Each structure stands twice: as C-alpha cells, then as structure tokens.
Amino acid sequence: MTTMTDTPGGPSLPQERRLVTEVPGPKSQELMGRKRSTVADGVGTVMPVFARRAGGGVLEDVDGNSFIDFGSGIAVTSVGNSAEAVVRRATAQLESFTHTCAMVTPYEPYVEVCEELARLTPGDHAKKSALFNSGAEAVENAVKIARVHTKRQAVVVFDHGYHGRTNLTMALTSKDMPYKHGFGPFAPEIYRVPVAYPFRWLTGPENCAEEAAAQAIDQITKQVGVDNVAAVVIEPVLGEGGFIEPAKGFLPRIAEFARENGIVFVADEIQSGFCRTGQWFACEDEGIVPDLITTAKGIAGGLPLAAVTGRAEIMDAVHAGGLGGTYGGNPVACAAALGSIETMREQDLAGRARRIEEVMKPRLQKMAEQYPVIGEVRGRGAMLAIELVKPGTKDPHPEATAALAKACHQEGLLVLTTGTYGNVMRFLPPLVIGENLLEEGLDVLEGALSRL
Numbered sequence: 001m002t003t004m005t006d007t008p009g010g011p012s013l014p015q016e017r018r019l020v021t022e023v024p025g026p027k028s029q030e031l032m033g034r035k036r037s038t039v040a041d042g043v044g045t046v047m048p049v050f051a052r053r054a055g056g057g058v059l060e061d062v063d064g065n066s067f068i069d070f071g072s073g074i075a076v077t078s079v080g081n082s083a084e085a086v087v088r089r090a091t092a093q094l095e096s097f098t099h100t101c102a103m104v105t106p107y108e109p110y111v112e113v114c115e116e117l118a119r120l121t122p123g124d125h126a127k128k129s130a131l132f133n134s135g136a137e138a139v140e141n142a143v144k145i146a147r148v149h150t151k152r153q154a155v156v157v158f159d160h161g162y163h164g165r166t167n168l169t170m171a172l173t174s175k176d177m178p179y180k181h182g183f184g185p186f187a188p189e190i191y192r193v194p195v196a197y198p199f200r201w202l203t204g205p206e207n208c209a210e211e212a213a214a215q216a217i218d219q220i221t222k223q224v225g226v227d228n229v230a231a232v233v234i235e236p237v238l239g240e241g242g243f244i245e246p247a248k249g250f251l252p253r254i255a256e257f258a259r260e261n262g263i264v265f266v267a268d269e270i271q272s273g274f275c276r277t278g279q280w281f282a283c284e285d286e287g288i289v290p291d292l293i294t295t296a297k298g299i300a301g302g303l304p305l306a307a308v309t310g311r312a313e314i315m316d317a318v319h320a321g322g323l324g325g326t327y328g329g330n331p332v333a334c335a336a337a338l339g340s341i342e343t344m345r346e347q348d349l350a351g352r353a354r355r356i357e358e359v360m361k362p363r364l365q366k367m368a369e370q371y372p373v374i375g376e377v378r379g380r381g382a383m384l385a386i387e388l389v390k391p392g393t394k395d396p397h398p399e400a401t402a403a404l405a406k407a408c409h410q411e412g413l414l415v416l417t418t419g420t421y422g423n424v425m426r427f428l429p430p431l432v433i434g435e436n437l438l439e440e441g442l443d444v445l446e447g448a449l450s451r452l
C-alpha cells in the first residue's frame with residue numbers, strides 16, 4: 001500500500017545529487033538493450049538512464065543514481081513529480097471512476113478545470129475552454145475554432161516556432177529535423193513570417209522588434225492577404241526554437257495588427273505557461289490578452305491534459321459536437337490539474353519561478369563572461385537558456401552544446417538542449433526545487449564548461 005508519506009517521489013526521496021555507478025549504470029544499460037529491441041528507433045532518448053522515482057528537484061534512476069532535475073520532463077512537472085496535491089486528487093478520482101467520456105456523461109472536475117482556466121488566463125472578458133490530451137491537439141483545435149469563427153483558412157506562424165508533431169502542427173512547426181523530415185506532405189494554408197530574435201537579427205537587437213514586426217505584417221498583407229487569415233499562432237517565449245524571447249514590442253504589435261484585421265491571436269503557452277516564466281502566463285509580461293490561449297504540460301503535474309481557452313464568442317462559434325475526442329479532459333487528468341493549480345496557488349510557484357531566475361541568471365551571466373562559447377544568456381523565471389557559439393562569432397555551436405549536455409548528465413545533472421540550430425542549453429527546473437540543488441546544478445554546469 002502506498003501511503004502519502006512514502007509516495008514515490010514524495011518527501012521520502014532524498015533531495016540530493018548522488019552517483020553510485022557510471023552513467024548509465026548496469027541496470028539502465030540492460031533496459032536500454034531491451035528498449036532497442038522492442039521500442040521503435042524513432043522514439044529518441046536524451047539521457048540514457050531509466051527512471052525509478054522522481055520528486056522535488058531530483059530524478060532517481062534504476063541504479064540508484066540521483067540526478068538534479070533541470071528539465072521537468074520538458075516543462076511538465078513544474079509542481080514537482082508526484083506532487084502531494086496531484087497524487088491526492090488523482091488517487092481519489094481513480095477510486096471514483098476513471099472514464100465516462102466527457103462527451104457522453106460530463107463530470108464536475110472538467111467544469112472546474114475550465115472555471116480555473118477562465119480565472120487564471122489573461123483578460124476579464126467572458127471565456128470558455130475545451131479540454132484535450134496533448135499540446136498538439138490543443139493547437140489543432142485552436143486552429144479549427146479560429147477557422148470556423150472567422151470563416152477564413154490561412155494560419156500565420158513564425159520562424160523558429162514549434163507547435164507539435166501531428167500533421168497540422170508539423171506544418172505549423174518550423175524545424176525540419178527531426179520533427180518534419182520525410183513526413184510530408186503537410187497541411188496547406190500555413191504561412192511562416194519572421195520573428196524578432198534579437199541575438200540573430202541581422203541589423204542587431206536595437207530595432208529588431210519594429211523591423212521584424214514590419215516584415216511580418218508586410219508579408220501577411222502582401223503575400224497572404226489579411227482577409228484570408230484566420231489566426232496568427234505564436235509562443236510568447238519560443239521553446240523548441242531556442243528559448244527565444246521576442247524583442248519587447250513585437251508581440252504587442254502583432255496582437256494589435258491581428259485585432260485590427262479580425263484575425264484570431266493565439267498564444268501557444270504550452271511550454272511557457274502555468275507559472276514557468278514567473279507569471280501565470282508569459283504573455284502577461286507585455287500585457288497581452290490573447291483571443292485564444294493553448295495550454296498543456298505544466299497544467300496537470302505530469303498527467304496528459306491540454307486546453308484551448310478563449311473569448312466565449314470565438315469558442316462558441318463551433319457547432320455542437322464539433323469539438324471533442326474520447327479521452328479529452330479525462331477525469332483523472334482533470335483532478336491532477338486541480339491539484340497542480342492548487343499547489344501553484346498555495347506555494348506561489350510564480351514567485352518561486354522569479355526567485356529561480358534571481359539565483360540562476362547572474363551565475364549564468366558570469367559564466368558567459370568567462371566562457372566565450374556562451375553567446376547569450378536569456379529567458380525569464382524558470383525558463384532560462386544559454387546559446388552556444390563558436391567563440392568570437394555568432395556561428396551556432398551544436399557540437400559544444402551536445403558535449404556540454406553529455407558532461408552534465410555524467411555528473412548527475414539532467415539538462416536538455418533545444419534550438420533550431422541545436423545550440424541552446426535550456427534550464428527548466430521544477431519550480432519547487434531547493435535552492436541548494438539549484439546552486440549545485442550550476443556548479444556542475446560550470447565545472448563541465450571549464451572542461452569543455
């Protein structure tokens with residue numbers, strides 16, 4: 001019997017970095033052999049160790065090694081793995097019923113999650129939500145809703161954008177390898193325009209916001225035609241593209257342009273949302289009120305749940321029965337989301353994210369001064385990154401990035417890379433991570449950098 005105190009990943013899990021074997025250890029190696037013979041090669045592995053327990057700021061593998069977690073399962077376990085309120089609520093729900101299908105017989109947790117989303121997302125207009133299983137599914141549905149509402153077809157997305165791996169969301173995603181390569185043909189009526197990426201803007205960062213917005217708007221106007229555009233879809237901080245913060249002013253300008261032209265502005269906050277950047281949602285930093293917002297990942301503490309939330313009149317444009325899916329808004333996932341939101345609220349995890357930035361960013365900046373391989377430190381809250389370059393240039397350095405990640409893994413620090421050029425190391429610790437672990441993780445990173 002699992003009780004609250006010995007919940008895997010719960011308080012009994014020592015919050016420490018501990019290496020007791022080489023990485024990967026023998027048990028992980030054996031499991032990796034079994035994986036290779038039965039799991040499709042297309043399913044990749046970032047760090048070749050098998051998880052046994054995880055919680056707080058650590059992940060323990062089957063050999064007994066304990067890693068400091070700077071990844072949160074790609075920005076999912078913001079409240080920590082097996083967070084108490086998530087386990088408590090999801091367990092109670094598991095014991096009541098596991099599934100009815102929300103379209104067949106609705107249940108209260110689904111409604112409660114939508115009520116929370118209406119409260120938490122930006123803007124005080126009337127809002128409605130629909131729930132799904134994955135981020136990609138949420139983005140697909142945001143496009144469906146925007147098309148019905150506007151009776152238009154075109155969708156505008158941005159350089160370096162990432163929105164998922166389904167056919168439509170692959171089309172919305174900008175990076176070929178590994179996401180799109182060989183998987184075409186892709187969905188039509190998708191148009192890509194420039195984003196204000198200050199570090200790589202040709203004329204430099206100073207006028208990046210205005211120039212990029214002008215170019216984007218010119219392309220939309222001249223190449224697509226505003227009357228054809230149903231939606232613009234953008235991540236307020238571009239995640240898989242390399243933790244790019246669009247230069248200040250860019251997002252408000254695009255949002256304004258959308259508003260003036262009857263285009264639905266969709267903020268994809270699947271990676272940046274739910275306290276990750278130090279606010280409930282990243283678009284709040286520039287006072288943006290999206291028409292639709294897509295959420296997933298951090299919403300449910302590790303259970304699969306996603307949502308589209310937005311202006312009631314847009315959401316309600318779709319005919320009855322037009323939105324759904326067998327599992328969308330599964331009751332256990334909804335209960336977990338309510339536990340996750342409860343934790344974020346009670347423990348002020350947005351404040352914790354801001355504190356993580358305070359601890360990490362100055363240290364990363366110091367490392368950047370010392371090691372010219374770091375071209376830029378960026379991000380906010382607990383969504384931070386370093387972009388690696390060939391020293392003295394801005395040429396991307398994916399080899400150094402991969403080597404640095406591998407060195408960190410071997411020293412007991414779980415880090416992830418990202419970026420169109422594969423040259424960005426990102427830091428996404430659980431928001432509940434202890435400050436001692438944060439500092440120790442940075443020590444490991446610094447040591448690995450010095451040996452690079």
Ligand code: PLZ
Nearest residue numbers: 134135136162163164235239268270271
């Ligand atoms: N939109 C902004 O970050 C998922 C992808 C990892 P799903 N990002 C992690 C990988 O290699 O598959 C993501 C995102 C943004 C949409 C998605 C898609 O969310 O839940 O993975 O479908």
